[in-house]
Amino acid sequence: MQHPTAADGPLLMDATALEPLCSALRRAGYQVIGPTVRDGAIVLGELGSAADLPFGWGVSLQPGGYRIRRRDDTAAFGHSAGPQSWKQFLHPPREKVWSARRTAGGFEVEPGDNPAPRLAFLGVRPCDLSAIKIQDQVLGRGQHAGSTYAARRSGVFIVAVNCTEPGETCFCASMGTGPGAGPGYDLALTEVTGEDGHRFLVEVGSPAGADMLASVPTRRADAAFARRARSAVAAASGRMGRSMPAGILHDLMAASNDADRWDDVAARCLTCGNCTMACPTCFCTTVEDTTDLSGDHAERWREWDSCFDLDFSYLHGGPVRSSPRGRYRQWLTHKLGTWHDQFGSSGCVGCGRCIVWCPVGIDLTEEVAAMQAEAAQGGTRHAGTGGEQP
Amino acid sequence: MNRAETADLAAHAFLRGMPADHVALLSATAAPVSLPAGHRLFEEGGRAANCWLLTAGQVALDLPVPGRANLIVETLGSGDVIGFSWLSPPHQWQFGAQALGPASAFELDGPAVQALCDAHPELGYQLAMRMLAAAVRRLQATRIRLLDLYAPPGGRGDAE
Amino acid sequence: MTLQTLPARYRIAWRAAETHDTVTLALEPVDQPIGTHLPGQFTMLYAFGIGEVPISISGLAGRCLVQTIRSVGAVTRALCEADPGQLVGVRGPFGTHWGVADAAGRELVIVAGGIGLAPLRGALLAALAARERYRRIVVLIGARSPHELVFAEEVAAWRAAGADVLVTVDRASAGWTGHVGVVTQLIDRAGIDPGAALALICGPEVMMRLTARELCAHGVAPGNIRLSLERNMRCGIAECGHCQLGPLLLCRDGPVVSYTQVAPLLTVREL
Numbered sequence: 001m002q003h004p005t006a007a008d009g010p011l012l013m014d015a016t017a018l019e020p021l022c023s024a025l026r027r028a029g030y031q032v033i034g035p036t037v038r039d040g041a042i043v044l045g046e047l048g049s050a051a052d053l054p055f056g057w058g059v060s061l062q063p064g065g066y067r068i069r070r071r072d073d074t075a076a077f078g079h080s081a082g083p084q085s086w087k088q089f090l091h092p093p094r095e096k097v098w099s100a101r102r103t104a105g106g107f108e109v110e111p112g113d114n115p116a117p118r119l120a121f122l123g124v125r126p127c128d129l130s131a132i133k134i135q136d137q138v139l140g141r142g143q144h145a146g147s148t149y150a151a152r153r154s155g156v157f158i159v160a161v162n163c164t165e166p167g168e169t170c171f172c173a174s175m176g177t178g179p180g181a182g183p184g185y186d187l188a189l190t191e192v193t194g195e196d197g198h199r200f201l202v203e204v205g206s207p208a209g210a211d212m213l214a215s216v217p218t219r220r221a222d223a224a225f226a227r228r229a230r231s232a233v234a235a236a237s238g239r240m241g242r243s244m245p246a247g248i249l250h251d252l253m254a255a256s257n258d259a260d261r262w263d264d265v266a267a268r269c270l271t272c273g274n275c276t277m278a279c280p281t282c283f284c285t286t287v288e289d290t291t292d293l294s295g296d297h298a299e300r301w302r303e304w305d306s307c308f309d310l311d312f313s314y315l316h317g318g319p320v321r322s323s324p325r326g327r328y329r330q331w332l333t334h335k336l337g338t339w340h341d342q343f344g345s346s347g348c349v350g351c352g353r354c355i356v357w358c359p360v361g362i363d364l365t366e367e368v369a370a371m372q373a374e375a376a377q378g379g380t381r382h383a384g385t386g387g388e389q390p
Numbered sequence: 391m392n393r394a395e396t397a398d399l400a401a402h403a404f405l406r407g408m409p410a411d412h413v414a415l416l417s418a419t420a421a422p423v424s425l426p427a428g429h430r431l432f433e434e435g436g437r438a439a440n441c442w443l444l445t446a447g448q449v450a451l452d453l454p455v456p457g458r459a460n461l462i463v464e465t466l467g468s469g470d471v472i473g474f475s476w477l478s479p480p481h482q483w484q485f486g487a488q489a490l491g492p493a494s495a496f497e498l499d500g501p502a503v504q505a506l507c508d509a510h511p512e513l514g515y516q517l518a519m520r521m522l523a524a525a526v527r528r529l530q531a532t533r534i535r536l537l538d539l540y541a542p543p544g545g546r547g548d549a550e
Numbered sequence: 551m552t553l554q555t556l557p558a559r560y561r562i563a564w565r566a567a568e569t570h571d572t573v574t575l576a577l578e579p580v581d582q583p584i585g586t587h588l589p590g591q592f593t594m595l596y597a598f599g600i601g602e603v604p605i606s607i608s609g610l611a612g613r614c615l616v617q618t619i620r621s622v623g624a625v626t627r628a629l630c631e632a633d634p635g636q637l638v639g640v641r642g643p644f645g646t647h648w649g650v651a652d653a654a655g656r657e658l659v660i661v662a663g664g665i666g667l668a669p670l671r672g673a674l675l676a677a678l679a680a681r682e683r684y685r686r687i688v689v690l691i692g693a694r695s696p697h698e699l700v701f702a703e704e705v706a707a708w709r710a711a712g713a714d715v716l717v718t719v720d721r722a723s724a725g726w727t728g729h730v731g732v733v734t735q736l737i738d739r740a741g742i743d744p745g746a747a748l749a750l751i752c753g754p755e756v757m758m759r760l761t762a763r764e765l766c767a768h769g770v771a772p773g774n775i776r777l778s779l780e781r782n783m784r785c786g787i788a789e790c791g792h793c794q795l796g797p798l799l800l801c802r803d804g805p806v807v808s809y810t811q812v813a814p815l816l817t818v819r820e821l
Contacts, residue, residue, distance in 0.1 A: 098556050106637030107598050109556055139789055257818045284791035287784050291599040298599040314782050316543035326820030341797030462722040462730045467739050490727050531732045535720040539754040540664030540694035543622050
């Protein structure tokens with residue numbers, strides 16, 4: 001078997017090589033996480049073996065709708081917009097921050113014991129890879145370099161899978177996050193099925209990626225195969241289910257605080273928060289301070305939270321954002337607008353999960369288009385809450 | 391009563407921007423006065439026949455409340471006009487007023503000002519607009535005080 | 551810069567009741583003290599088993615952090631009822647500071663409404679400690695009533711140290727012979743020089759909005775007006791998302807902000 005280097009160019013591996021890849025990862029001490037069929041959906045979970053991958057399963061997606069379906073091939077990664085994203089492993093839904101116990105003199109504090117397992121992510125779509133990098137910026141950089149997120153993130157091995165078959169609700173191309181993976185992967189696969197067999201183009205993205213292939217059967221990819229794989233990815237960008245309208249969304253959001261469209265979407269939005277749970281970049285959390293019955297032992301837990309929750313903006317006796325209009329506006333203007341101000345990029349990667357998992361099928365690409373149209377018609381009818389002119 | 395000097399009157403913030411000839415007319419109705427500390431300008435229920443343009447010191451508007459002495463409802467200072475009740479029936483003071491320390495003002499004779507305004511509608515308009523502006527500012531401030539912004543959130547309890 | 555997720559333990563050295571619902575605590579470090587801080591910054595104070603609240607630092611007394619707390623909920627009630635000798639948790643210091651030094655050679659104008667005087671007290675004390683650096687120090691204080699004035703007994707000392715202090719109340723009580731009216735009405739009384747002023751404002755958000763507007767009407771440039779804003783805070787370290795005000799994360803980009811930055815944000819409902 002070859003021991004390839006990145007300089008050797010892309011490699012080719014048969015689908016049967018996924019099992020040795022998983023074994024190699026486990027031998028290296030990684031817990032392998034990947035997509036698998038469970039409870040009528042393709043979810044992310046620990047893979048006991050490559051056989052746990054959803055070979056031959058695809059999805060039908062629409063606003064407010066998700067069904068798995070049998071494919072007519074054996075593709076393992078021919079699906080998208082599952083109910084969860086990789087953030088549940090890097091930024092867990094619940095984490096103990098510290099515990100404290102009463103003592104004679106007062107109390108003592110101990111940091112939460114949060115072991116950082118070595119995780120290998122098998123099957124990260126380019127949109128989700130972008131989402132991981134966005135969360136890195138929010139939760140792992142600067143003053144957060146020593147955080148539990150950073151600790152979990154530092155050991156992650158990423159096997160990205162380029163997209164050749166976008167879902168009906170996907171729009172990564174218009175967000176600049178796909179269908180091909182950007183940098184940040186250790187290995188990137190492009191799945192090719194057909195009469196010639198079920199194979200993958202393998203691109204090495206890091207020395208760790210190269211090393212992992214040492215015990216995986218691969219061979220040099222011939223130019224034709226490489227071309228076939230890459231053009232399938234390129235073609236995917238022309239087959240997106242929808243697209244986010246072009247334009248500087250940061251500025252559109254900043255100018256849209258009084259748009260009538262918010263009332264329109266608020267009449268539909270249930271403020272259920274599904275979008276924030278499914279979104280791979282939503283990161284908001286709350287803290288819960290608890291004690292046991294004796295009152296001598298206290299704990300502080302950090303838990304996922306949603307800006308749709310009424311309690312989220314509580315201040316001096318009530319929520320600042322009490323109406324559904326205010327809360328939906330907060331979510332979307334943050335995601336597409338003020339995220340740029342706070343973290344230097346858009347918060348949206350075009351994965352389409354919020355569209356699929358919204359019970360009433362709100363489509364943010366449609367909302368943005370409507371807001372652009374309203375702005376183009378000269379703004380809203382509301383009288384001047386245009387703000388102070390200093 | 392000493393007649394106010396037109397130039398002195400024109401310098402008062404209340405009359406800022408008023409045409410000089412109007413101020414000259416008005417000066418016939420105005421007299422500079424000193425208000426010693428504790429001086430009561432008027433009492434609630436009294437006949438309202440003048441107003442004051444305060445030039446220095448502090449005057450408190452107050453209301454006698456049984457068992458609580460005189461409660462101050464607002465304090466006014468240099469640049470303020472004191473007294474709106476002379477403008478319209480029943481021409482009766484709604485509050486009392488007291489100089490909190492030594493103060494000085496121009497005292498305007500109500501009926502004389504009224505006669506002047508009847509004869510010179512343009513002057514009347516100028517004066518009326520300024521009275522209105524002062525009343526509106528005070529109304530706005532009073533509304534803000536009613537919001538009780540410094541109260542505990544949820545409007546619990548009272549300090550007393 | 552390390553992440554401040556664990557509370558440092560501080561002992562209550564002394565407590566002073568300011569009003570019927572407001573208490574000042576002096577906290578001395580038991581563990582490693584928190585980093586040096588500047589007026590305007592805040593800490594997250596922890597009452598064992600109950601929770602945390604963001605409280606501005608209102609001064610320093612020797613090694614002690616001085617923090618003034620109003621009892622408005624479970625955590626603040628516990629802190630206000632705590633006795634000297636008890637331990638509390640402190641995380642911080644967080645946020646931006648007033649930048650008092652920027653007023654060197656100018657008129658420092660401090661406008662405080664209610665409990666808003668607490669976050670400003672540190673700035674005032676810092677300025678008074680170097681009085682000659684400032685052309686003038688003006689302090690305008692609005693309180694609900696005469697016996698709800700915080701730091702009431704310090705006002706005389708501030709005047710003696712060279713500050714022009716004007717106090718007004720929304721509602722007078724018997725015996726009060728000071729100003730009665732909203733704090734914005736003191737701006738006229740103070741005779742400030744708008745071109746030379748650097749204004750620091752803190753209090754209920756409506757009061758800050760109206761005061762900033764009034765100062766602008768008097769000719770103070772928006773860039774010379776600073777406010778201390780507040781939103782729901784949970785982590786204090788810019789990772790929970792709660793304290794957002796439009797583009798700002800107030801625990802990181804605030805609480806002290808320039809009026810130029812926030813003027814358009816303050817009039818957007820439910821922002």
